[in-house]
Amino acid sequence: MFEFILGKDVKKIIEKAHELENSGEEKKALSLLEKEAKNKEEYSLYLELGRLQAKMNLGAAAQRNLSNAHMLAPENIDNTLERAEDGYFLGGRDPEVAVFLGETHLEQGNVEKAIEYFQEIPKENLEKEIKTKQSHLKNFPPDTANKAKRLNLCQSIAVITVFIDQESAIPLLENLYQEFPQTKELIDNTLGWMSRNDYRTPFPHIHYGSFLTKTDQPEKAIDFFNKAINIDRKSTEKIIAILEQRKSHSPEMVDFLFKLYTLTNQPEQALELIQNADLPSEKVARYYREIIKGDKKNLEARKNYTENLLKGKKYSEAALELDFFSDQQNYFPWVQEKIDQILVEPNDKALFIGAEINIKQDNLEKAIDYLNSLLSNYPSSTESIEMLVLDIVKNNPDFHPALILLIKVLIEKREQILCLMLFEYMIFSGFSPLIDAAKQLFKEYGKNLKADFQWLTVSYMISLISGSETRSKIINQMVEKFPDQLDEFIVKIDLLSDIYKEVIPAVNQDIMFLLAKHPSEVCYVTTIFSSIKVNSPQEAIKILQEYKSQFPSNKFSRKLLSDITQHFPDDPEVLKTNIIDNLKQKKINSSLEYLRTLINYPKQDTWVIELFKRLNKSYPKNYQVHFTYLEFLLKRKLYSKLITEVDKAMEVVPSQDKSYLHYIKGQALLENDKFEEGIICLANSIETSSQYAQQVIDSLLKAEEFYDHPKIKYVLIKAYAKKKEYQQAAINLFSLKDHPKIKKSRIISEFKVLLKDAPTDSYLRFYLGKILNITGSIDEAVTEFQLAATYNQELAEPAFQEVQQISKQIHSPEVLQAMGILAEHCKRYDVFYKTFSSLFKQKANQKKLLHYITEKIEQNPQQAIYKIIFSKFQILTGNPDQGLTTALSIGDLDNLEHPSYANLISELIEKYPENPELWIRQGKIQMISVQPEQGINSYLNAFKLNPDFSDQILDDLKNIEDLSASFLAIRIHLKKNNFDQAKQILEEHIEKFSEDHIQTLTDDIIKAPLNEDSLSLYILLVDLLYKLDKYEEVIKIVKNIEKYPFEPALREKIYSNMIHAAVKIDKNIAAEYLAKFKILVGHQKFIQWILEQRENQIKQLSVKFTESQSDPLIYYNLAVKFIEMNYLDQADQILTKILKNNLTSEQFDQEKIWFEKCRIKVLQRNYHQAYFLIKQRMDYNIKNDHWSSKYFKLLLNLQMATSDYRGALSTYKVAFSHLSPKEQNIYYDIVSRAFGDNALMIINKKQSVNKLINQNLIKNIMESL
Secondary structure (H helix, E strand, O other): OHHHHHHHHHHHHHHHHHHHHHOOOHHHHHHHHHHHHHHOOOHHHHHHHHHHHHHOOOHHHHHHHHHHHHHHOHHHHHHHHHHHHHHHHHOOOOHHHHHHHHHHHHHOOOHHHHHHHHHHOOHHHHHHHHHHHHHHHOOOOOOOOOHHHHHHHHHHHHHHHHOOOHHHHHHHHHHHHHHOHHHHHHHHHHHHHHHHHOOOOHHHHHHHHHHHHHOOOHHHHHHHHHHHHHHOOOHHHHHHHHHHOOOOOOHHHHHHHHHHHHHOOOHHHHHHHHHHOOOOHHHHHHHHHHHHHHOOOOHHHHHHHHHHHHHOOOHHHHHHHHHHHOOOHHHHHHHHHHHHHHOOOOOHHHHHHHHHHHHHOOOHHHHHHHHHHHHHHOHHHHHHHHHHHHHHHHHOOOOHHHHHHHHHHHHHOOOHHHHHHHHHHHHHHOOHHHHHHHHHHHHHHHHHOOOOHHHHHHHHHHHHHHOOOOHHHHHHHHHHHOHHHHHHHHHHHHHHHHHOHHHHHHHHHHHHHHHHHOOOHHHHHHHHHHHHHOOOHHHHHHHHHHHHHHOOOOOHHHHHHHHHHHHOOOOHHHHHHHHHHHHHOOOHHHHHHHHHHHOOOHHHHHHHHHHHHHHHHHOOOOHHHHHHHHHHHHHOOOHHHHHHHHHHHHHHOOHHHHHHHHHHHHHHHHHOOOHHHHHHHHHHHHHHOOOOHHHHHHHHHHHHOOOOOHHHHHHHHHHHHHOOOHHHHHHHHHHHHHOOOOOHHHHHHHHHHHHHHOOOOHHHHHHHHHHHHHHOOHHHHHHHHHHHHHHOHHHHHHHHHHHHHHHHHOOOHHHHHHHHHHHHHOOOHHHHHHHHHHHHOOHHHHHHHHHHHHHHHHHOOOOHHHHHHHHHHHHHOOOHHHHHHHHHOOOOHHHHHOHHHHHHHHHHHHHOOOOHHHHHHHHHHHHHOOOHHHHHHHHHHHHHHOHHHHHHHHHHHHOOOOHHHHHHHHHHHHHOOOHHHHHHHHHHHOOOOOHHHHHHHHHHHHHOOOOHHHHHHHHHHHHHHHHOOOHHHHHHHHHHHOOOOOOHHHHHHHHHHHHHHHHHHOHHHHHHHHHHHHHHHOHHHHHHHHHHOOOHHHHHHHHHHOOOOOOHHHHHHHHHHHHHOOOHHHHHHHHHHHHHOOOOEOOEOOHHHHHHHHHHHHHOOOHHHHHHHHHHHHHHOOOOHHHHHHHHHHHHHHHHHOOOHHHHHHHHHHHHHHOOHHHHOOHHHHHHHHHHHHHHHHHOOOOOHHHOOOHHHHHHHHHHO
């Protein structure tokens, strides 16, 4: 009733306002409505007020009141719009009212109507409206519950933006559709309006098409895309970009996009599009054809097109496409795969391409397989097969499958000549697979060929190598049918025997047969060669003779004879033929060469003797004939005849060649035991020429075995001398010294005669010296020994031995000097030094010896021994300063190995003890002599005498691998303040030094100044002394250096060593440095350091340094560590301090401390206190399962340890639920201890002992107990 009355009042008010408006009093009407609207939220009041305000151009107020009316009665939207439009059109069309009308129509889906109003609104009003709505939109994020409000705001913003900036509107519309798909129609209408409104530019068409694509309207989208392209061709790229963002396309859109790719020349993208599209095979094929048509070189398109054809089982077309890939090696694997798919049924093109690509990949076996298949299925393809096979054979002539296939092709083509030539090639190849193939193929296809000459030739060859008996029949046919071609046939079968050695006898037999039937020149020559092959020189010579008789004018016979001789150089018949042939040509010397070989065959002696008679008669003055004959006689041991013939030869042989005659006659006389005459002849041979000296020596050495006479030695010596083998000559001559008939003076004379020809020969000199020594000519002997050593270093030692023996009997200065010089030659420098030193003491010898030594120094200034002796001489002659200078000029370290040099330096040190260089030299010598302690002392003396020599000393010490050298080097570096070098050496050898060494170095380091350079050395020393348990020294050094400003890490290390050392001997000092260490590293690191220490004393001292303001977790960990190490008192002190200071931490449970204190009491066996403390904590934690469980277990252990088994059993019952299955099993031990013998009975109430693990059983037993 109240509402009715209210509505009746509003109606009256509105009627009153209409009366005032109609009477022209609009303002009064407005005031009336505004007054009433303030008091009443009534739809009609707001609506009329908004309409009137719109009519009066009060836009903002009108928009606000119209919106209120719409909110109060959204169901009256039509009435609202009608009244608002009345006010809008009657008034001045206010922009803000237009906004309301546009948005309200938009809300109702009347996009066209909304657009009409939005078009009339100025841009600035639209921008203002958007800002307002954007600020409102922030209150409605994407996850808001009020989706309707967000939708209205978003669509309003998007559509209004269209009238401000179309490009900015597009992403807003896209986002709107993505978030609210139900706005599809609204966006469609909006974009459609944009396209219609701005149809002259491509932009709206493109984006409308894009939206239509998203909403699956491909045909309509394509129309708008085409409109954009027609306006501007450049739009194509934008459209492609839009479409490429889509993952899939409809068939219509695929077709459209394919055209765009084709239009913009993008075959790769077109190809990718087709591959990803789900289209019918025929359509895909059409696309591929279009791509290929535009770009014939697009292999990827062809590849996909081929794949498409294969899917449709269009094998022939696919094979044609594969032909385009025959030169593209990258595609060969793919082509091979496709060929295999095509060949589910025969296809000549696929077979051909398969063969072609496999040839290019050197996969010849597979290529031949394809070609064989091609020939089998397509016999008409012989031309193309032949082309490929010839290509294989050209590059691989020994690949027999290709040759076999080629023969098949040639047979198929009826090309007999080429076919038979190929058969011959295969046979002549000597390759077993080819030969076997030739045999098989000829057996299969040979019958199809015409039996001409070439066919018979091949047939013979196959029968020959097969061992068939039909070859004789073939030869007869060849003789009968083709007599004019027999020469060619003979040559071929002879060549065949060169390849197949096993057929040589058969070929020889057949050639002999053909020679009888066809005695041509070629046949003769071939037969000779065949005889050579069967190792029948007699037969070859016989046929050669027949050939010469048949063809006397042919000079080829000599070449044949040469070939026979080359194969049978020692055959008597061949030799005789050569001799006769050369005699006919008057080549006497060549005949004699063959004759010298023939005389090695005694069976030919009759023929040879007859020949010599003819030769002596025909060539009486040819001494080579005589020589050959004499050689023959010597071999046959016809000595008497030989001697006679020698005398005859002497008359015709030139004097320079008579040496041989003398030799051969002497040899014959010796064989006849006419030794003296024979020796004379041999001596004459040597006198005439040295050519036969070696033969003479051999004969004389043999004669010595049977005939002992000095003449043999003398001739032998002359023979050796002729050969310049003076060593043997000297040995043989010296060996005559004991002969009773030979005087030693004659031997000496003979030596001197030989020395005229070879004055520098060392062996002649040496052995002359020996014979002179025997005869007592000492001075001459010594001179010869010296010369022998001078000329030959190898004789220096034997010569020295000889002179040394002489010196034992004769002590003359000359002999001693010679012995010294020879000792020098032998590098016996100690003897050389002693000998010359003793000679220098005799003033008479000094001048001569000084000249010798000075000369030697000039000749060889690097040789130390001469300078050593010279220095010694200067000292002996009263010039010690010069001796010192000379001694110090010896530089090479190797020279220091001379013992004499060591003696010299020692002698000089006695005279010059203040000279540091002498001490350095002595140090070097002593180090080389493995006297390290003495060497070190010598170097140390040098350093003390003059520190300026330290660099030289250090250089020497570097090269000495001895610990003492390193020790001294450190000390010198320390004295020079070279602390880095000292530290480097010390670190390298620190483990090797003895305690004495370390103590000495410690004293040296402490004496060194403390600075930045020496600091690291001090620290190293602290480490070293600590390792050696020298704690007092550690404390002393640390106190000395701690004032120096160290790096913190370094000071930390020093303090650590100091604490470890001090705790051994003075706990007060240890405590002092523990405090310093703690300040240095901080409390937490200090605690960690304590945990890492092994010494109990350090741990005990460290407890007093814990602080109350620290993290309790640190102390707790320290206490636990102490408990593990059985430092129970210290652990208890720390835990008590934590509790006393009431340390707390959010991450630390203080109950841990109480539990550890309970553990300590148990471990200390303070069971009474432990029991009450545990019970106290159990009562405190009665509601805390975690700690209750832990305390139950601890109490259980305590009771078991104190043998309180009944108490343990009670605890066990209570604690049962807090125990793990494994822990629960311990009750058996508790029961057995508590009840003794009755335990088993109690346990067996339910089940056996073996099944006690079952928890339910345990509960039952516990209940029964």
